[in-house]
Amino acid sequence: MQQKPLHGKVAVITGAGRGIGRAIAEAYAAAGAAIVCAARSEAQLAEVVAAIQAAGGRAIAVPTDVTRLEPVERLYQRAVEAFGGVDIVVINAGGNMDRMPIETGDPAAWLATVELNLNGAYLTLKCALPHLRARGAGKIIAIGSGQGRRGSPGASSYSAAKAGLSLLVRVAAQELGETNITVNELIPGPVRTALTADVERRAAASGGTTPFTNPVEWIKQPEDVAPLALFLATQPDRGPTGQTFSLMRRDM
Ligand SMILES: NC(=O)c1ccc[n+]([C@@H]2O[C@H](COP(=O)([O-])OP(=O)(O)OC[C@H]3O[C@@H](n4cnc5c(N)ncnc54)[C@H](OP(=O)(O)O)[C@@H]3O)[C@@H](O)[C@H]2O)c1
Structure with a gap:
């Protein structure tokens, strides 16, 4: 019998x-990886772990706030305790707590959005490195956004943070270029999730335009992002690094 593509890997x-x-977690589990699921909501994590286990996969939940160093360090320690190491890291936690023009926006909301999308990504990446080095190889996949290239009104914090994330990926890839640890950015384009439900609702109410109303775009379900995430996780040790892979249908 042929082995699953992520057999023996820990993500x-x-x-x-x-x-x-969640969609990436379930896809990686189906591909044979053991999954360490991190987020703040314990109830949601428990649901994902139960779904993976019900499908015959292996997963644990580690409630984690990625904006704080100690919980992120503990996340990787738990991964090692449970599954013996770490091979793949998906830096996916993100959100937008701001959504206001710069002039009228709340500085606390601006900083919180940057803290989650950029500082949280930095901590997740930095704390992963000793564990990936211990394995001699690894894949880091950061979920970026087209907003980090183009931006849009009312998205200054989210766009600036995602632009920063893109450069963080590139610098990390250069710093790790002689190793077998790759660092790449995955840009999903518009996906129907809790993050974008509000964007869609507001646009519908105001008649405003968003990527969701752009007839050129591919409006995705979370599952549609999983094949590209799986492609990146299954590249060779000396495969692509410092690159952006996008599912968008417009020039970024
Ligand atoms: N949906 C899109 O169209 C789209 C497009 C481009 C990029 N993205 C990016 O894709 C990623 C996933 O977004 P999504 O659309 O799937 O959003 P989502 O459904 O709202 O999921 C966001 C996840 O991040 C977690 N999270 C938020 N703050 C956290 C924190 N401080 N520590 C740990 N986990 C935290 C959330 O759980 P808790 O709240 O329980 O912590 C949740 O599990 C984000 O980086 C987003 O920027 C999405």
Whole structure:
């Protein structure tokens, strides 16, 4: 019998409680990886772990706030205790607590959004490295956004943070270029999740335009992102690094 493509691998996925993170967690588990699911909501994590186990996979939940160093360090320690190491990290936890023009927006909401999408990604990446080095190889996949290239009104914090994430990926890839640890960015384009439900609702109410109303775009379900995430997780040790892979249908 042919082995599953992620047989023997351990994947840590942040923001795995719902949306894109959950879809990637379930796809990686089906591909044979043991999954370490991280997010803040314990109830959502428990649901994902139960779904993976019911499908015959292996997973644990580690409630984690990725904006704080100690919980992120503990996340990787738990992965090692449960499954013996870490091979794949999906930096997926993200969100937008701001959604206001710069002029009228709340500085606390701006900072919180940058803290989650950029600082949280930095901590998740940094704390993964000793564990990936211990394995001699690893894949880091950061979920970016087209907003980090183009931006849009009312998305200054989210766009700036995602632009920063893109550069974080590139710098990390250069720093790790002589190792077998690759770092890439996956841009999903518009996906129907809790994060975007509000964007869609507001646009419908105001008649405003969003990527969801752009007839050129592919409006996805979270499951549609999983094949590209699986492709990136199954590349060779000396495979692509410092690159952006996108599912969008517009020039970024
Ligand atoms: N949906 C899209 O159209 C789209 C497009 C481009 C990029 N993205 C990116 O894709 C990623 C996933 O987004 P999504 O659309 O799937 O959103 P989502 O359904 O809202 O999921 C976000 C996940 O991140 C977790 N999270 C939020 N804050 C966290 C924190 N401080 N610590 C740990 N986990 C945290 C959430 O769980 P808790 O709240 O329980 O912590 C949840 O599991 C994000 O990075 C987002 O920017 C999405």
